[in-house]
Amino acid sequence: MKQDTMMGVPIDALTYEEIVKDIPEYLETDKKMTAISVNPQIVTEARKYPEIVSFIKESTHRIPDGIGIVMVSKLTKGPIKTRVAGIELMTKFLAYANEHKRSVFFYGAKPEVIKDAVKNIQNQYPDLHIKGAVDGYTKLTEEELVDQINDQQPDFLFVGLGFPRQEQWLARNVDKLNVSIFQDVGGSFDVFSG
Numbered sequence: 001m002k003q004d005t006m007m008g009v010p011i012d013a014l015t016y017e018e019i020v021k022d023i024p025e026y027l028e029t030d031k032k033m034t035a036i037s038v039n040p041q042i043v044t045e046a047r048k049y050p051e052i053v054s055f056i057k058e059s060t061h062r063i064p065d066g067i068g069i070v071m072v073s074k075l076t077k078g079p080i081k082t083r084v085a086g087i088e089l090m091t092k093f094l095a096y097a098n099e100h101k102r103s104v105f106f107y108g109a110k111p112e113v114i115k116d117a118v119k120n121i122q123n124q125y126p127d128l129h130i131k132g133a134v135d136g137y138t139k140l141t142e143e144e145l146v147d148q149i150n151d152q153q154p155d156f157l158f159v160g161l162g163f164p165r166q167e168q169w170l171a172r173n174v175d176k177l178n179v180s181i182f183q184d185v186g187g188s189f190d191v192f193s194g
């Protein structure tokens with residue numbers, strides 16, 4: 001897979017189609033897909049968050065989420081030609097899960113936002129099995145939340161706590177979770193709630 005590196009952060013030259021094509025391999029094995037957005041903010045602030053840089057280095061799909069990333073890659077004759085927007089990728093994951101009757105779990109956003117997002121997403125994707133949704137201000141401890149997600153064993157977990165919380169949360173917990181596909185989704189639940 002072709003990749004670029006900006007401020008020590010690897011970014012993969014991927015398309016939506018290539019990422020979606022990889023889904024079955026992760027659903028059918030014990031391997032975990034970590035689809036992580038790399039945007040100009042992360043690249044700019046990378047030096048402050050070595051644990052996030054390590055996590056991104058170990059992630060399976062580091063998506064070029066921002067036109068700034070694409071522009072820098074082009075200017076430096078790098079391999080990244082097109083942007084992969086996190087929310088668009090989430091939409092593709094939801095469509096896949098709906099089509100194949102797979103399950104999802106959501107974590108993040110304000111309580112009323114995540115409630116509305118669940119309602120809208122379920123309306124739009126009726127065959128999607130939403131196994132749980134926990135807001136990003138929950139009083140659950142991290143361990144309790146991990147247990148709750150593992151009780152449900154969702155195929156996909158979407159985490160929308162904003163940068164750097166979501167990357168730090170995933171860095172600490174991916175290995176503990178019985179989930180096949182992880183994505184950090186920033187403010188996407190807010191978009192789905194509207």
Ligand code: UDP
Binds near residue numbers: 137160165
């Ligand atoms: N968020 C959250 N818990 C927090 C802080 C933020 O769930 O402790 C959610 C927030 O409600 C929003 C998303 O994270 O849905 C993105 O937040 P923000 O806009 O602050 O982050 P950015 O988009 O700038 O990364």
